[in-house]
Amino acid sequence: xxxxxxxxxxxxxxxxxxxxxxxxxxxxxxxxxxxxxxxxxxxxxxxxxxxxxxxxxxxxxxxxxxxxxxxxxxxxxxxxxxxxxxxxxxxxxxxxxxxxxxxxxxxxxxxxxxxxxxxxxxxxxxxxxxxxxxxxxxxxxxxxxxxxxxxxxxxxxxxxxxxxxxxxxxxxxxxxxxxxxxxxxxxxxxxxxxxxxxxxxxxxxxxxxxxxxxxxxxxxxxxxxxxxxxxxxxxxxxxxxxxxxxxxxxxxxxxxxxxxxxxxxxxxxxxxxxxxxxxxxxxxxxxxxxxxxxxxxxxxxxxxxxxxxxxxxxxxxxxxxxxxxxxxxxxxxxxxxxxxxxxxxxxxxxxxxxxxxxxxxxxxxxxxxxxxxxxxxxxxxxxxx
Amino acid sequence: xxxxxxxxxxxxxxxxxxxxxxxxxxxxxxxxxxxxxxxxxxxxxxxxxxxxxxxxxxxxxxxxxxxxxxxxxxxxxxxxxxxxxxxxxxxxxxxxxxxxxxxxxxxxxxxxxxxxxxxxxxxxxxxxxxxxxxxxxxxxxxxxxxxxxxxxxxxxxxxxxxxxxxxxxxxxxxxxxxxxxxxxxxxxxxxxxxxxxxxxxxxxxxxxxxxxxxxxxxxxxxxxxxxxxxxxxxxxxxxxxxxxxxxxxxxxxxxxxxxxxxxxxxxxxxxxxxxxxxxxxxxxxxxxxxxxxxxxxxxxxxxxxxxxxxxxxxxxxxxxxxxxxxxxxxxxxxxxxxxxxxxxxxxxxxxxxxxxxxxxxxxxxxxxxxxxxxxxxxxxxxxxx
Numbered sequence: 001x002x003x004x005x006x007x008x009x010x011x012x013x014x015x016x017x018x019x020x021x022x023x024x025x026x027x028x029x030x031x032x033x034x035x036x037x038x039x040x041x042x043x044x045x046x047x048x049x050x051x052x053x054x055x056x057x058x059x060x061x062x063x064x065x066x067x068x069x070x071x072x073x074x075x076x077x078x079x080x081x082x083x084x085x086x087x088x089x090x091x092x093x094x095x096x097x098x099x100x101x102x103x104x105x106x107x108x109x110x111x112x113x114x115x116x117x118x119x120x121x122x123x124x125x126x127x128x129x130x131x132x133x134x135x136x137x138x139x140x141x142x143x144x145x146x147x148x149x150x151x152x153x154x155x156x157x158x159x160x161x162x163x164x165x166x167x168x169x170x171x172x173x174x175x176x177x178x179x180x181x182x183x184x185x186x187x188x189x190x191x192x193x194x195x196x197x198x199x200x201x202x203x204x205x206x207x208x209x210x211x212x213x214x215x216x217x218x219x220x221x222x223x224x225x226x227x228x229x230x231x232x233x234x235x236x237x238x239x240x241x242x243x244x245x246x247x248x249x250x251x252x253x254x255x256x257x258x259x260x261x262x263x264x265x266x267x268x269x270x271x272x273x274x275x276x277x278x279x280x281x282x283x284x285x286x287x288x289x290x291x292x293x294x295x296x297x298x299x300x301x302x303x304x305x306x307x308x309x310x311x312x313x314x315x316x317x318x319x320x321x322x323x324x325x326x327x328x329x330x331x332x333x334x335x336x337x338x339x340x341x342x343x344x345x346x347x348x349x350x351x352x353x354x355x356x357x358x359x360x361x362x363x364x365x366x367x368x369x370x371x372x373x374x375x376x377x378x379x380x381x382x383x384x385x
Numbered sequence: 386x387x388x389x390x391x392x393x394x395x396x397x398x399x400x401x402x403x404x405x406x407x408x409x410x411x412x413x414x415x416x417x418x419x420x421x422x423x424x425x426x427x428x429x430x431x432x433x434x435x436x437x438x439x440x441x442x443x444x445x446x447x448x449x450x451x452x453x454x455x456x457x458x459x460x461x462x463x464x465x466x467x468x469x470x471x472x473x474x475x476x477x478x479x480x481x482x483x484x485x486x487x488x489x490x491x492x493x494x495x496x497x498x499x500x501x502x503x504x505x506x507x508x509x510x511x512x513x514x515x516x517x518x519x520x521x522x523x524x525x526x527x528x529x530x531x532x533x534x535x536x537x538x539x540x541x542x543x544x545x546x547x548x549x550x551x552x553x554x555x556x557x558x559x560x561x562x563x564x565x566x567x568x569x570x571x572x573x574x575x576x577x578x579x580x581x582x583x584x585x586x587x588x589x590x591x592x593x594x595x596x597x598x599x600x601x602x603x604x605x606x607x608x609x610x611x612x613x614x615x616x617x618x619x620x621x622x623x624x625x626x627x628x629x630x631x632x633x634x635x636x637x638x639x640x641x642x643x644x645x646x647x648x649x650x651x652x653x654x655x656x657x658x659x660x661x662x663x664x665x666x667x668x669x670x671x672x673x674x675x676x677x678x679x680x681x682x683x684x685x686x687x688x689x690x691x692x693x694x695x696x697x698x699x700x701x702x703x704x705x706x707x708x709x710x711x712x713x714x715x716x717x718x719x720x721x722x723x724x725x726x727x728x729x730x731x732x733x734x735x736x737x738x739x740x741x742x743x744x745x746x747x748x749x750x751x752x753x754x755x756x757x758x759x760x761x762x763x764x765x766x767x768x769x770x
Binding site: 001021023044050051053054056057058059060062063064066067072073074075076077078079080081082088092095096098099100101124127128129130131132135240241242243244245246249257258261371372375376 | 386406408429435436438439441442443444445447448449451452457458459460461462463464465466467473477480481483484485486509512513514515516517520625626627628629630631634642643646756757760761
């Protein structure tokens with residue numbers, strides 16, 4: 001197995017981009033990543049996207065996007081694992097480089113969610129849950145995560161205020177990210193008093209509907225050292241795991257077992273423990289998710305995620321900064337692109353190029369990207385070299 | 386890179402299976418493959434599926450199917466490249482084994498097409514073409530392939546009778562395949578006189594709408610030798626390529642460049658030429674496709690595919706048997722499963738277990754699986770060991 005590096009990153013400014021089609025979203029991000037790397041030709045491409053079929057009536061985007069990126073006849077593969085599609089794109093690209101089948105591989109992700117065909121964005125997103133045993137009965141993701149939140153509050157005494165601290169922190173970070181959909185701060189009072197979506201989750205506890213794309217360029221570590229544009233960042237660990245797709249079938253409603261397992265696999269591959277991480281990007285599709293993920297990663301004890309959120313330890317400058325990019329909450333959540341943008345954020349941080357949100361001296365980063373209510377998870381470990 | 390073998394294959398009997406949900410289709414095929422291999426635990430799973438979102442309102446099937454297969458917490462990844470999704474599933478599984486990240490990996494494919502949500506099967510399938518520049522104007526796949534057929538007839542003098550010979554041969558083979566959707570023979574007259582779909586293509590020139598799944602189990606070649614149930618079959622080559630997604634953007638309407646490129650890559654990896662193949666499975670979604678594919682593979686000269694079809698050389702017992710399984714035409718075409726079922730057919734043939742459709746002394750097989758009107762292609766080479 002060859003060691004693998006990230007040599008280029010790019011995304012567009014995320015938001016409600018009504019006049020930008022899916023292909024243009026992707027090509028813009030991909031060209032930025034290629035420009036960042038200093039390459040004009042790639043050997044293969046992966047793209048994570050949850051449901052271009054339901055959102056815009058377009059499948060087969062591995063072909064379409066290779067075509068529109070001007071990369072004739074390259075292998076172009078779409079991977080999907082709901083909101084973890086982007087992380088899987090990075091994982092498959094890493095495999096292809098590590099195996100030696102390709103040298104310069106683009107891992108992208110894209111979702112065009114606002115201008116939606118069919119049943120609307122909430123219906124399309126709900127297809128990541130169990131269609132026959134969850135969706136059929138009317139539940140959608142705000143409802144599923146609300147049940148997780150209620151159970152966590154009941155069992156561990158987690159409070160609405162603690163949930164709200166996650167949003168306040170992530171918006172504070174996102175305000176320093178020029179690519180974020182909502183680059184502004186919110187107060188604890190604003191979050192706690194915002195419109196109810198699914199009790200106890202209010203709208204400022206939820207990530208938004210977003211149009212966006214992100215891309216990273218991977219190559220063998222040896223080759224990366226020849227590119228002098230940026231300091232070298234390696235991907236040293238990748239882990240993937242599944243859990244029951246339906247929330248009701250889990251052994252524990254509030255424990256994200258797939259996150260634990262995927263992180264264990266990724267950290268073992270990298271020869272690290274969670275204590276080695278200088279910063280973490282996690283999948284905060286709802287604020288309760290950040291709390292549960294940090295427990296499953298072992299950043300805090302199980303049940304103590306709420307206390308961690310209000311402690312300030314996960315802020316930039318704290319013990320372990322989490323979601324320096326703004327997270328899904330502030331940066332936005334074009335589902336297939338999210339996992340790729342996490343890798344972009346870690347790369348910028350490990351290069352020391354993260355501007356106003358830089359974590360000083362960051363050497364090791366971990367990204368956790370999750371599908372559905374935790375039915376799939378992919379974790380990567382990145383290191384400055 | 387580790388050498389990779391196929392140690393188990395399985396599918397269900399394909400057809401209009403109104404009372405079988407997607408998850409049951411897949412689990413039946415997967416359990417048959419695991420039983421054929423003699424394993425009850427897999428380390429990872431890939432599943433090819435074109436559009437479970439549009440067909441049955443379910444994405445995130447990597448999670449769902451790992452769950453329903455009882456393989457807790459394994460990595461489960463869906464890949465999609467329209468009708469080439471199954472071939473890509475096999476390719477990604479091969480990579481994971483070759484790299485040494487997993488030992489026993491299931492590559493499956495599934496599509497549930499009859500009981501369709503939304504705009505119907507033809508709409509859902511059309512999302513494999515260019516939504517903005519083809520589908521928007523009303524064209525669907527029978528129309529696209531009809532244009533290819535018309536151009537081929539005009540340029541090379543290919544006849545309706547030659548197109549029809551492809552269907553006659555594939556149904557003759559499929560009649561000997563107990564898993565085929567339409568296991569019966571058809572006459573030249575029946576094909577030529579069948580209902581018009583898109584001039585010149587009649588209904589017996591078109592592959593059907595099918596519910597079905599297929600699965601193969603891969604492992605390192607060294608490990609495969611320890612399984613004594615079947616003779617050993619290795620996957621020695623894998624190639625993938627894309628072309629423009631839109632037919633009108635191709636340099637040549639009737640030449641499948643992605644097939645040429647993918648086959649070249651796969652054959653080079655295997656150290657073979659097309660002349661070494663003892664049998665070939667190709668993507669005959671329409672009879673004209675088999676003709677164009679065999680030209681792009683170099684089985685005959687460009688423009689001579691029609692003559693090849695009527696020559697009898699591609700029949701079992703001929704110079705180079707093509708689609709011994711019955712092909713998409715007779716076996717059926719649950720799009721995500723098709724590429725996996727091709728690998729199953731080659732494996733059975735190379736083991737000498739293909740019953741009444743056995744190609745005597747077959748040692749090398751090639752499978753070509755195609756997405757859209759040729760916008761993506763994946764080719765594999767298998768060899769008896």
